[in-house]
Amino acid sequence: MAQYLMSVLDDQARLASAEEMAAIDVFNEQLQADGQWVFAGGLASPGSATVVDGRDGDPVFTDGPYVESKEHVIGFWIIEAPHLDVALRLAAGGSKSCNRRVELRPFLG
Amino acid sequence: MTDVDEVISRIHREEWARVVATLARRFGDLDIAEDMAAEAFATAVERWPVEGVPPSPGAWLTTTAHRRAIDRLRREVRREEKHKEALMLSDTPEPLGAIDDxxxxxxxxxxxxxxxxxxxxxxxxxxxxxxxxxxxxxxxxxxxxxxxxxxxxxxxxxxxxxxPFGVPFxxxxxxxxxxxxxxxxxxxxxxxxxxxxxxxxxxxxxxxxxxxxxxxxxxxxPADGEVAGLLALMLLTEARRAARVSASGELVTLVEQDRGAWDRELIAEGHALVRARLASGRAPGRYQILAAINAVHTDARDARDTDWSQVVALYDQLVSLDPSPIVRLNRAIAVAELDGPEVALAEVDGLPLEGYHAFHAARAALLRRLGRSEESRAAYDRAIGLAGNTAETAYLIRRRDQLAGRAPHSP
Known part of the structure; x- marks a missing residue:
């Protein structure tokens, strides 16, 4: 089994609608029932991010996200799947449920 | 080339995919499969001319490649002691579909x-x-x-x-x-x-x-209609290859080709495939329809004998599957032969294909037939600017320079 990160992408800081939330709940329950769930969560808006550089002496804090980009990650799933074909299906289901695009990326095995 | 060299290159063509595929399944690693298959063939090149070609060359190559792969994995395991990783291989997914090769x-x-x-x-x-x-x-x-x-x-x-190394769900x-x-x-x-x-x-x-x-x-x-359709399409297209470029390196259009230079054997094979698909009675996909269009063209001994109404009917069927502008452009080119250039031009104009050389080439040819030389010339210019194939560019330049009116000029 391998683990994959499914990042949910959005170009604006809108919360999931009630309808989307309901669909996400159904999707999550299915993941759990099928033993494919590892973790999931939504993120606060990019404006709430702080970049921290602790590599050299006193940590340096920078307000805001690391990269200004048109799209940001607003939530994610971590799923478990035997191979990419299964993961792609789950990603398609996740994308449909939250009504946004997702980026699927494997963890280092 | 010696006889053995020829045998080796034939066996390379026939057996390469099988050797790579067998190793990929056994070891779950395409790198190893590719490298070891290449090594096995290199060994064959060295040894077969001296020792003779083994009775079962495919099995010999697979076994040789397999042994090499095991040697390499053992070396890696010893070096890194990552036994499990080297043999992670067994957890490749099992075949999920119906076909097992x-x-x-x-x-x-x-x-x-x-x-x-x-x-x-x-x-x-x-x-x-x-x-x-x-x-x-x-x-x-x-x-x-x-x-x-x-x-x-x-x-x-x-x-x-x-x-996964496997057939899809x-x-x-x-x-x-x-x-x-x-x-x-x-x-x-x-x-x-x-x-x-x-x-x-x-x-x-x-x-x-x-x-x-x-x-x-x-x-x-073997049972898939679109696979058969694509093969037929390729064969019927390939059959015209020798007639497609003139001695001076210019593209020759289908209508102007020397049909005697077409490869009759490929045409026969392509036609047989198309007939078998028609006989199946199942609704054809795009490749089968394209193959059928090519079958109509290659059926005509003379361009004038082409059954254009059949070609247009097939394009109608294709448009209903795939109403993309390129399909509609090709349909319009056939319509020109059936209903004349004016009708065709009305269908071509307005297709969103400004960046596609064949769109301008088709317009140029239709405008030429309508005697609208200046517009035709402009369309040829656009087509020449966009075409990437040397023979096609040469053809388009000649056709443009043949237009009445201005003296011929080079691009």
């Missing part, structure tokens, strides 16, 4: 939709077709090192993302097969209308390779 798994892996199209093409030619990296680089006018990197990155993604099979056929058709088309300046107009090596790979897929999936 390692070569088919290999085809589906190389054409996986999570890989970019140019990556799928390169991987398929390397791992299934057995072309070398320099050969593929030349075919697509890419630097050898860049092509090597492209293939290495693809194999790394397959490993890291765990693209049954529900995914139609879409995945369409993806495989698209890769094969792109390889064929790159050969048939080579896009680079300074390359040959028609690259027989690429068209032959595409046909060979499609034949292989057909052996693996």
């Amino acid at each position: 390692d070569r088919l798994r290999l085809v589906f892996t190389c054409c996986h939709p999570a890989l970019a199209m140019e990556v799928r093409i390169a991987l398929t030619l390397r791992l299934v077709g057995g072309l070398t990296v320099p050969e593929i680089a030349r075919a697509f006018l890419v630097q050898e090192t860049a092509m090597g990197r492209r293939i290495t990155r693809a194999k790394a993604k397959i490993k890291a993302a765990r693209i 049954r529900e995914d099979l139609p879409a995945r097969l369409t993806g495989v056929l698209a890769v094969l058709y792109l390889i064929f088309n790159e050969g048939y209308l080579a896009s680079g300046p300074g390359t040959e107009a028609v690259r027989g090596d690429l068209t032959a390779e595409a046909i060979r790979l499609t034949r292989l897929v057909r052996v693996l999936m």
